[in-house]
Amino acid sequence: MVLCKKREKPLFTLxxxxxxxxxxxxxxxGVAIQVRTELGLGCWDSVNLGISKLFNSSxxxxxxxxxxxxxxxxxVIRKGRFRFTTLITAFCMGFGTDICLFITSFFTISSESWRVYPFLALGILLxxxxxxxxxxxxxxxxxLDDFTLALTERYPIDIGKAKLVVDISGLLIAFLLKGPIGLGTIFITLLVGPCAGVFNKVWKSILRK
Structure with a gap:
């Protein structure tokens, strides 16, 4: 009798x-638009710049x-379950940033302060x-985002609040490392997390249908 082999579950779907x-x-x-406003980097980008200056590294x-x-x-939060595959995603994001910065380079954002803020708001929303x-x-x-998810798995907080906690921590670290912090950095730190929390619920309801 020939036994039929079970079809292996794909690693991911379309x-x-x-x-x-x-x-x-x-x-x-969204990140590229934030950069083009020149109002300040995201808090963790400021951390990276602070570290590179402190240790004279790239x-x-x-x-x-x-x-x-x-x-x-x-x-550590997951009690020994380390996910080094997240570093591959970080590479994809870096490549995505380069593409988006290239695309946004074809658009001019006015240097007048009152006209810059709607673009910053758009960047935060995206x-x-x-x-x-x-x-x-x-x-x-x-x-970084996997660490945020780990917090939601361990503690009774949603993704928006966890993101806010992580970003505020990044802002404090950037300040200690003397990384560049602008007004835009503060807005990005305080608003992206809550915005993500709202749209996390929206996407869940849409994708479950």
Whole structure:
């Protein structure tokens, strides 16, 4: 008697890939718009710059170091389950940022302060939408976002509040490392997390239908 082999479950589905890459693109487009406003970097980008200046190293090395630290912290929270695959996602995000910065280079953002803030608001909104969407894919997030998820798994807080806690921590670390902090940095730190929390619920309701 010939036994039929069970069909192996695929590592990921097409819908997961669509959520993952669409979310990353929207997120990084938001980041690129934030950069173009020149009102300040995201808090963890400021941390990376602070580390690179302190140790006279490249920004990419500083970013990778922070990523490894986040993997370790997330693993500790999960009691020994380390996810080094998150570093691959970090590479995808870096590539996505380069693409989005290239796209936004064709658009001019007025240097007049009152005209810059709507663009900053748009960047924050897109970052929140994209962050919530790519996490819905179930594929490995980058190391920093995986640490945020680990907090929601261990403690009774939603993704928006966890993101806010992580970003405020990043802002404090950036301040201690004397990384560049602008008014935009503060807005990004305080608003992306709550925005992501709102759209996390929206995406959940849409994708479950």
């Amino acid at each position: 819908s997961q890939l669509l959520c993952f890459f669409s979310g990353i693109f929207i997120l990084q487009m 920004i990419s090395l500083a970013s990778f170091t922070v990523g490894v630290i986040m993997v370790i912290l997330a693993g 970052a929140g939408i994209g962050f919530a969407l790519y996490l819905q894919s179930g594929l490995p997030p980058n190391a």
